[in-house]
Amino acid sequence: MNLDWNKTFQKILKSNKIALATHVHPDGDAYGSLLGMWHLLKNNGSNVTAFVDHTNHNGKYSFLPGYSELIEISQDNHEMYDLAVTLDCGDKGRVTGSEWLFSHSRQVINIDHHYSNPMFGHENIVDDRISSTCELLWKLSVDSKINISKEAATCLFTGIMTDTGNFLYENTSPETYRSTADLVEKGADSETVKFHLYHNKPLANIQFLGFLIQQMQVLLDGKVIILNISREILDNYGVSYEDLDEFVAFARDIKGVEVSALLKEMKDGNIKISLRSKSYFDVSELAQQFNGGGHQRAAGAVSPVDMEKTREQLKNLLEIYFQEKYYDNWNT
Numbered sequence: 001m002n003l004d005w006n007k008t009f010q011k012i013l014k015s016n017k018i019a020l021a022t023h024v025h026p027d028g029d030a031y032g033s034l035l036g037m038w039h040l041l042k043n044n045g046s047n048v049t050a051f052v053d054h055t056n057h058n059g060k061y062s063f064l065p066g067y068s069e070l071i072e073i074s075q076d077n078h079e080m081y082d083l084a085v086t087l088d089c090g091d092k093g094r095v096t097g098s099e100w101l102f103s104h105s106r107q108v109i110n111i112d113h114h115y116s117n118p119m120f121g122h123e124n125i126v127d128d129r130i131s132s133t134c135e136l137l138w139k140l141s142v143d144s145k146i147n148i149s150k151e152a153a154t155c156l157f158t159g160i161m162t163d164t165g166n167f168l169y170e171n172t173s174p175e176t177y178r179s180t181a182d183l184v185e186k187g188a189d190s191e192t193v194k195f196h197l198y199h200n201k202p203l204a205n206i207q208f209l210g211f212l213i214q215q216m217q218v219l220l221d222g223k224v225i226i227l228n229i230s231r232e233i234l235d236n237y238g239v240s241y242e243d244l245d246e247f248v249a250f251a252r253d254i255k256g257v258e259v260s261a262l263l264k265e266m267k268d269g270n271i272k273i274s275l276r277s278k279s280y281f282d283v284s285e286l287a288q289q290f291n292g293g294g295h296q297r298a299a300g301a302v303s304p305v306d307m308e309k310t311r312e313q314l315k316n317l318l319e320i321y322f323q324e325k326y327y328d329n330w331n332t
């Protein structure tokens, strides 16, 4: 671990009034790192507030300890913070209440693991080789010898589980397993996490999955699957935004598929693109073609043109990538 990062982490521990935030449409690593950091700082005696935007959220992560203490971001809040820490945010625009947060804090520290992170903080602890922001927080805590409470451990454990796809993805290193073992030893409530994330799926989601499977488009000799979801369909099934991740992962897991894409019509008419790949395709590069970003195996972007045009652009780009960059992988 970079020595400067430990210094930066010490600086957070010594700061007076701290605001924490994560990205919009938070996932398990976002909530896990936000609440994990909140518990670490509370235990350290810091004055800390964790901010969220719960709009369009179904409370999938409301079992996490400290969830009810999260504060909704509000433009009416005129407090100034000595320090803001952003967690798991791949760029400044993805930070919840980004403008408000940057104008109400004297300094911003960016803690993240996205490969395309442009280092938007005054100081940055960004390691794209690590599985999750939660694993990074675990490492920073262990190196600075601060106490990890069982509440903090449960939160960090959750982010590691979700960002590694339960240790299936190649971002899972020996250190990832060590961090998880250590968190369980420190009291992480793995049973509760497993129940809420994997054994408690809403029936509507499974029915929706049935619909998606019926209408999925198999392209490029079965190497690619595209799923598209109109606003109307999503409303009809009552499936929430944060649950869509598992559907795109489901399509990627099919034999022979390298890339899966989910195109979702948003309220403003733009199309949200979620991309996943299995073993060699760098989908963050593909997402960048749509001004998005992410990781090599999971990335996303927003397209300003309609569903039909977005799908055509995506199809054409995929074809070019497979013919040029990934030609050698074609028959594998």
Ligand SMILES: [Mn+2]
Residues within 6 Å of the ligand: 029, 030, 088, 113, 131, 132, 133, 163
């Ligand atoms: Mn993450």
